[in-house]
Amino acid sequence: MARRPLCQNRRMAEHQTDAEAAAAGDAAGAEARGYLLDNRQSEAGTRFEALxxxxxxxxxxHVDQLGISAGMRCWEVGAGGPSVPLGLAARVxxxxxxxxxxxxxxxxEGVGDLGGGVVEVRRHDVAADPPPPGGFDLVHARLVLVHVTDRAEALRRMIQALxxxxxxxxxxxxxxxxxLLxxxxxxxxxxxxxxxxxxxRALMAExxxxxxxxxxxxxxxxxxxLADVRADAYFxxxxPACAVLEAATVRQIRGRLVAARLATDEEIDRHLANVATGRLDLATAPMVSAWGRRP
Structure with missing residues (x-):
């Protein structure tokens, strides 16, 4: 599976002023809907790499067990970074x-070219915009719906697209x-x-x-x-990627932690220094994977 190095992601971001301007309205909408981890912050690229x-x-x-293969149509919802769309492109x-x-x-930006023209990128709000037409063999979302306020509507639209x-x-x-971390x-x-x-967690719940x-x-x-529903979990x-993810996440939400008096700048600096030592056994929240088939 092809994966763009983080340095390339950053270079792309530096040269996409027009694209960022076009997306500013969407990012403002994300903030209005309460999304804590803004894609437009520089730490987002580091987080996507670590995730x-x-x-x-x-x-x-799971994708391979579901039999996703050549000629199929896939919708990656809330893609964030490029790794999953490119992995799907390699399979179809x-x-x-x-x-x-x-x-x-x-x-x-540019993922369509890296995916051999198989990947189309589109701005879309899964809970508010009509589902894309045409019918998909696979609809996938990872670490998306937990952040969406109207999760039930988003799920309904994803199933409708199958x-x-x-x-x-x-x-x-x-x-x-x-x-626990x-x-x-x-x-x-x-x-x-x-x-x-x-x-x-408190900021997320808010x-x-x-x-x-x-x-x-x-x-x-x-x-x-849905039929044939199955699930498992992993954390x-x-x-080492847990440490990278933690440092990027804390830097991304640092201002909000301090503003909400959930931590001081000194505590955050001390925690980041502790993470950098590599001696903390850091974990993520469990990721539950569930899948099913539209009859």
């Missing part, structure tokens, strides 16, 4: 098609299921890390995130009428 390293193997294990080949959508496509027999693969976090809370560094993670959403996915897919501990 890809952590979760792409899980995502594509030149006779297939991948539509990658997001409310802010800042990190997807062709008969098409597969929906939803992968979302459940921070309440395992809330350091499950082994063995000292002051780990306690500080877990307190800052608690602050992050903006409408459902911190127990992941566990509901199997039931929601069955209630929506890494002590991957």
């Amino acid at each position: 890809g390293e952590l979760f792409d193997p899980v995502t594509f294990r 080949g030149p006779t297939g098609a991948v539509l990658a959508t997001d409310i802010d496509t800042s990190w997807l 062709r008969p027999g098409g597969r929906l693969l939803l992968e979302d976090a459940d921070p309440a299921l395992q809330p 350091c499950p082994d809370e063995s000292g002051p560094e780990q306690r500080l890390a877990n307190r800052l993670r608690s602050g992050f 903006r409408g995130a459902d911190l127990a959403y992941g566990r509901t996915l199997p039931r929601l897919l069955r209630e929506a009428g 890494p501990i002590t991957s």
Whole structure:
């Protein structure tokens, strides 16, 4: 699976002034809807790289088990970065098609060329805009719906976009299921890390995130009428990418943590220094993957 190095992502971002201006309205809409992790911040590219390293193997294990192959049509919802659209493009080949959508496509510019022309990028709000026409063999969203206020409507539109027999693969976090950044809370560094993670969860909840959403996915897919519903869960501990993800996330929300008096600048600096040592056993929230077939 082709993956653009982060330095290329940053160079693309530096040369897309017009695209960023066009997306400014979408980013403002994201803020109005309460999205905490703005794609237009420089840390977003680092986060996408780390999330890809952590979760792409899980995502594509499921994609391959679902039989996504040459000639199929896929819709990647809330794509964020390029790794999943490019991985899907490699599987469907030149006779297939991948539509990658997001409310802010800042990190997807040029992905169509990298995907051999198979990937189309489009700004789209899954909870507000009509679903793309034509019917898809696979609709996939990863770590998206937990942040969407009208999750039920977004899910309805994603299912509506499936062709008969098409597969929906939803992968979302459940921070309440395992809330700790350091499950082994063995000292002051780990306690500080877990307190800052608690602050992050509080900011997410304020903006409408459902911190127990992941566990509901199997039931929601069955209630929506999908067949052959299955699910599993995964969360890494002590991957170097966990440290990269944590540092980028804390830098991205630093101002909000301080403004809400959930942490001081000194505490955040101390936590980032602790993360940089590589001695903290950091974890992510569990990611629940659930999939089903439209009859």
